[in-house]
Amino acid sequence: MMRPRPRVVALVGPTGTGKTELSCTVARRSGAEIVSADSMQVYRGMDVGTAKPSSALRAEIPHHGLDLVAPDEPMSAGRWAEIARAAALDASARGRPVLLVGGTGLYARAFAGGLIPGAESAPEVRAALEARSDAELRAELERIDPQSAARIPPRDRVRTVRALEVAQLAARPISEAQARHRFADRPFEVRWLGLGLEREGLSQRLRERVARMFAAGWVEEVRALRAAGYSSTLRPMRAIGYREIGALLDGEIDEDQARERIWVATRRYAKRQRTWFRAERELEWLDADAREAVVERALAELSRR
Numbered sequence: 001m002m003r004p005r006p007r008v009v010a011l012v013g014p015t016g017t018g019k020t021e022l023s024c025t026v027a028r029r030s031g032a033e034i035v036s037a038d039s040m041q042v043y044r045g046m047d048v049g050t051a052k053p054s055s056a057l058r059a060e061i062p063h064h065g066l067d068l069v070a071p072d073e074p075m076s077a078g079r080w081a082e083i084a085r086a087a088a089l090d091a092s093a094r095g096r097p098v099l100l101v102g103g104t105g106l107y108a109r110a111f112a113g114g115l116i117p118g119a120e121s122a123p124e125v126r127a128a129l130e131a132r133s134d135a136e137l138r139a140e141l142e143r144i145d146p147q148s149a150a151r152i153p154p155r156d157r158v159r160t161v162r163a164l165e166v167a168q169l170a171a172r173p174i175s176e177a178q179a180r181h182r183f184a185d186r187p188f189e190v191r192w193l194g195l196g197l198e199r200e201g202l203s204q205r206l207r208e209r210v211a212r213m214f215a216a217g218w219v220e221e222v223r224a225l226r227a228a229g230y231s232s233t234l235r236p237m238r239a240i241g242y243r244e245i246g247a248l249l250d251g252e253i254d255e256d257q258a259r260e261r262i263w264v265a266t267r268r269y270a271k272r273q274r275t276w277f278r279a280e281r282e283l284e285w286l287d288a289d290a291r292e293a294v295v296e297r298a299l300a301e302l303s304r305r
Contacts, residue, residue: 005189006092009301010100012037012108012277013195014270016205017288020053022195023101025291026298027061033091035084036065037102037111040239042080043071045225048218049241051209062091071225071236081110085187097302100190105276112190123235125168129161140164145173158272159279191301192283195294196274206266210241210259219245219255240265 009032011023023034040050044067053063064087069075084107088098100111109115129137137160142149144167152159167173197205222237222245230237232246241262248258277283286294 005187006089006098007302007304008035008088008098008100008111008188008190009298010037010108010112010190010192011195011298012101012105012192012283013103013288014197014202014273014277015051015103015266016202016209016270017195017197018291019101019103019195020051020057022288022291022294022298023099024053024057024061025295026099026302029295030097030299030302032097032099032302033062033064033087034099034101035088035111036063037084037100037104037107038065039075039077039080039104039107040236041066041102042068042075043236044069045228045230046071046221046236046242048213048216048221049239049245051213062096064088064091071230071234077104077106077110078115080107081115084111088188098188099298099302103273105273109280112188113186125165126161129164134160137161137164148173156275158275190282191304192280193294193298193301194277194280194283194285195288196285197288201289202270203267206270207263210263210266213241214255214259219248222246223249240269 009026011019011026013019026032027034034053036053038050040046041052042065043050046052052066053061057063058066065080065084068080068083084100088100088111091098100108102108106115134155134157137157138149138154141152141160141163145163148163152163163173218241222242225237225242226232226246226249232238232243236242237246244253244258244261244265247253248255253261284297286297288294
């Protein structure tokens with residue numbers, strides 16, 4: 001008789017919806033361990049700007065998938081997924097519930113269903129695609145992969161770019177690659193819960209979040225990373241916030257401009273995250289402001305393992 005797959009509850013959604021705090025509340029009440037699905041929290045020394053859980057929280061509640069590499073070391077969704085899956089399997093074997101928590105859609109998908117071989121991501125390919133207009137991207141997708149073009153809404157730039165990236169890396173249309181792969185590498189039974197907020201409420205939360213990060217020493221963190229020899233050209237140092245604070249330290253902009261640019265970039269990123277997770281058919285959206293209801297829903301799902 002086949003053993004049942006370990007159950008994992010995924011608490012995902014856009015930046016600023018309170019995933020860390022809510023997941024810690026769930027963990028306290030269930031004894032769960034947390035696997036972080038965040039592509040920036042893997043970097044050591046990048047704590048404030050990635051909203052990494054505090055050392056006190058990590059001492060209280062086991063967290064996995066954090067501080068895996070230095071900012072100048074390579075990391076991919078596939079490599080992260082191997083580490084995260086091993087941690088989740090170990091926790092399950094010890095009888096501990098597992099929460100997958102984060103906003104990086106590709107990481108969450110890699111954990112749940114694996115990735116198309118040879119098509120994880122390539123910064124140079126992604127950058128070249130991102131530099132093109134929506135119309136150019138759409139025309140190319142319709143030309144090389146009509147099946148995906150029929151499925152992906154014309155205004156969905158995130159999935160359009162990803163489809164073209166996979167087509168280049170895998171040397172075949174993403175629809176064909178997905179049909180073969182089917183994201184069927186599923187060692188866990190994953191229950192997807194998404195945290196959502198209405199747009200204006202989230203926008204205000206993000207502005208307050210930027211202010212808290214500056215107060216917590218974000219500028220000093222970037223200055224220390226530079227002093228340690230990490231170049232501003234490194235991919236993590238070009239991430240939202242780190243790029244703008246770098247410009248602040250170089251005297252190109254003032255602090256007010258840096259804060260505003262970070263807020264605008266973070267709002268745009270949150271919109272892309274919403275778009276990504278809306279494509280997950282099994283995801284159940286919850287109101288992030290209804291905190292106790294979210295906690296109870298997550299606890300109910302964990303109890304069914």
